Amino acid sequence: MSVTPSPIAPEFYADDPILVARNLLGAILVHSHPVHGEMRAKIVETEAYRGEEDQACHARAGRTPRTEALYGPPGHAYVYLIYGMYDLFNVVAWPEGQPAGILIRGVEPLEGIDGKTHGPGRLTRAMHINRDYHGVPLWKGNLCIMHGEPIPEKQVRSGPRIGVDYAGNWAQKPWRFWINNNPYVSVKPPKSKS
DNA sequence: GCACGGATTTCC
DNA sequence: GAAATCCGTGCG
Numbered sequence: 570m571s572v573t574p575s576p577i578a579p580e581f582y583a584d585d586p587i588l589v590a591r592n593l594l595g596a597i598l599v600h601s602h603p604v605h606g607e608m609r610a611k612i613v614e615t616e617a618y619r620g621e622e623d624q625a626c627h628a629r630a631g632r633t634p635r636t637e638a639l640y641g642p643p644g645h646a647y648v649y650l651i652y653g654m655y656d657l658f659n660v661v662a663w664p665e666g667q668p669a670g671i672l673i674r675g676v677e678p679l680e681g682i683d684g685k686t687h688g689p690g691r692l693t694r695a696m697h698i699n700r701d702y703h704g705v706p707l708w709k710g711n712l713c714i715m716h717g718e719p720i721p722e723k724q725v726r727s728g729p730r731i732g733v734d735y736a737g738n739w740a741q742k743p744w745r746f747w748i749n750n751n752p753y754v755s756v757k758p759p760k761s762k763s
Numbered sequence: 764g765c766a767c768g769g770a771t772t773t774c775c
Numbered sequence: 776g777a778a779a780t781c782c783g784t785g786c787g
Contacts, residue, residue, distance in 0.1 A: 616770070618770070625770070626770090627770080627783095630783085630784065630785090633783075633784070634783080635782090635783055635784085636783095649770090649782095649783090650780095650781065650782070650783095651769060651770065651771060651781095652768090652769060652771055652772080652779080652780070652781080653769090653779075653780030653781030653782070654771070654772075654779065654780055654781075655771055655772070657770060657771085659770085670770090672770055674770085688771070688772075689770070689771075690771045690772060691771090691772075730770070731770070731771095732769085732770055732771070733770060735768090735769085736770095755771095
């Protein structure tokens with residue numbers, strides 16, 4: 570018999586954002602859209618952004634209207650516009666009052682999805698996730714993250730986050746996680762010596 | 764108010 | 776390699 574999919578409880582996200590990013594690999598993102606129907610995809614790439622001291626995290630500016638959601642209770646969506654064109658989807662992590670988010674950078678389509686889903690801007694477009702979802706809970710409602718098959722440690726890779734070179738030393742922290750050899754990871758790992 | 768630049772993607 | 780294209784943040 571198949572396992573009944575169950576939502577990931579908000580307590581899951583209250584943990585250290587680095588661990589949350591790691592443990593979100595393999596989870597199932599479900600979007601029940603009134604027009605486009607039910608879309609399901611497996612999370613295969615994430616990045617953690619943790620705390621005001623993290624110079625790559627939006628919360629480096631402290632509490633502002635934009636970053637308020639990062640300080641809110643874990644398990645809610647943090648969606649924002651980047652480069653005037655793309656909505657990026659994050660999950661708020663860490664206990665309330667401590668700002669952190671997990672950026673979803675790549676998902677593997679399972680059902681009902683048209684378009685490319687490797688890359689944070691592509692997956693939101695393909696799954697029709699936009700700023701309307703900013704702040705919504707992710708364990709109930711139209712946009713939901715469900716438990717999936719756990720990813721064994723041997724299949725997990727980590728490395729520096731993408732596109733945050735402005736963040737100095739923080740840019741080098743290995744807070745990006747992905748499933749090894751999965752084709753829906755946005756950036757291929759550097760080719761090991763041949 | 765206004766200038767600056769960004770957790771990206773696509774096209775030349 | 777650079778454009779596309781908004782808006783949050785910082786500063787005046």
